[in-house]
Amino acid sequence: MHDQLKPIQIGTHIFPSNAFLAPLSGITDKSFRTIAARYGAGMVVSEMIASAALTNGHADMARRLGRPERLPNIIQLAGCEGRWMAEGAKIAEDSGADIIDINMGCPSKRVTNGYAGSALMRVPDKAQSLIESVLGATSLPVTLKMRLGWNDDCINSPEIAQDAAKAGIQMITIHGRTRQQFYKGAAKWSPVRDVVEAVDVPVVVNGDIVDIATAKRALELSGAAAVMIGRGAQGQPWLLGQVGAALHGNPVPATPALKERQNLMKEHYSLMMEEYGTALGVRCARKHLGWYMDVLALEFTIPKAARAALLTQGNALQVPALIDQLFDQLVEVAA
Numbered sequence: 001m002h003d004q005l006k007p008i009q010i011g012t013h014i015f016p017s018n019a020f021l022a023p024l025s026g027i028t029d030k031s032f033r034t035i036a037a038r039y040g041a042g043m044v045v046s047e048m049i050a051s052a053a054l055t056n057g058h059a060d061m062a063r064r065l066g067r068p069e070r071l072p073n074i075i076q077l078a079g080c081e082g083r084w085m086a087e088g089a090k091i092a093e094d095s096g097a098d099i100i101d102i103n104m105g106c107p108s109k110r111v112t113n114g115y116a117g118s119a120l121m122r123v124p125d126k127a128q129s130l131i132e133s134v135l136g137a138t139s140l141p142v143t144l145k146m147r148l149g150w151n152d153d154c155i156n157s158p159e160i161a162q163d164a165a166k167a168g169i170q171m172i173t174i175h176g177r178t179r180q181q182f183y184k185g186a187a188k189w190s191p192v193r194d195v196v197e198a199v200d201v202p203v204v205v206n207g208d209i210v211d212i213a214t215a216k217r218a219l220e221l222s223g224a225a226a227v228m229i230g231r232g233a234q235g236q237p238w239l240l241g242q243v244g245a246a247l248h249g250n251p252v253p254a255t256p257a258l259k260e261r262q263n264l265m266k267e268h269y270s271l272m273m274e275e276y277g278t279a280l281g282v283r284c285a286r287k288h289l290g291w292y293m294d295v296l297a298l299e300f301t302i303p304k305a306a307r308a309a310l311l312t313q314g315n316a317l318q319v320p321a322l323i324d325q326l327f328d329q330l331v332e333v334a335a
Ligand SMILES: Cc1cc2nc3c(=O)[nH]c(=O)nc-3n(C[C@H](O)[C@H](O)[C@H](O)COP(=O)(O)O)c2cc1C
Pocket: 022, 023, 024, 025, 026, 027, 046, 047, 048, 076, 103, 104, 105, 106, 145, 175, 206, 207, 208, 209, 228, 229, 230, 231, 232
């Protein structure tokens, strides 16, 4: 079944595989999206951009508009007022974005208190008017990401999806949890099928997909057109290419050899210094360094001191040498 997956087309963009990188605030910046795209991600989405802050010229929101290499620039907007969302969409379009994605899945209290993110799912009329504001403000294709519903008594994603698709939304991603679950419990993939059956546009299944097996199972249970992977790609951006190849029935690329991972860590670091500047970049990059090491630690013992040195170094110029030293000290874990 999976090797018959159809390529997803949104507007004029045809995506190279059906394994997508999820938007993760603070993580899927331009640097990470560029690397994920190089390793075969079929689609990458920006970090959520608060539309009002973007309109007010907030520097970090403007940074989030950065274009990744190789793939279309999909800019995700969040907000609770149609006029800000419309304004944000125009700014994104003017900056060269290719597609706008609307965030209706974020459970954060800061976001939901203002009826943005997943809180919009409690007020479907407001959600619909916000969607229409964005569609009316831009000539770009618009997609939507949401959860199954607000809570177990309010699983309304099929209805919201239907209205959104009627209005012109071109793809819908469903994170298989409710807002009230936050990130707790397991994501449910079967209820996503109700959304698939409700609309004619492609539906993407998301939540707790971490490898080829879970990607296949999520597709089977949901009947979705593609999978979206977030946390599972942290420290291993090549996972998207591997999952995509497996779903399409192609040979699965090998996990990069150690030397390549060493170079990748250094390159990722240097891309982040460019994107953020070193003062902020040093701090933002630590989580990625930690995740790369967590993935390495599945196969190798990493001396505690080498790990700590890398995660506490405050001078960006010293970090590449520390990465080299770390790889020199790896000891293979006995099988
Ligand atoms: C740290 C973090 C940041 C996130 N930021 C966003 C975001 O900016 N926009 C969004 O739509 N979802 C965001 N999400 C939700 C993810 O896109 C995804 O729906 C969720 O993590 C489930 O997928 P996963 O299990 O593959 O990570 C975030 C999740 C996490 C853990």
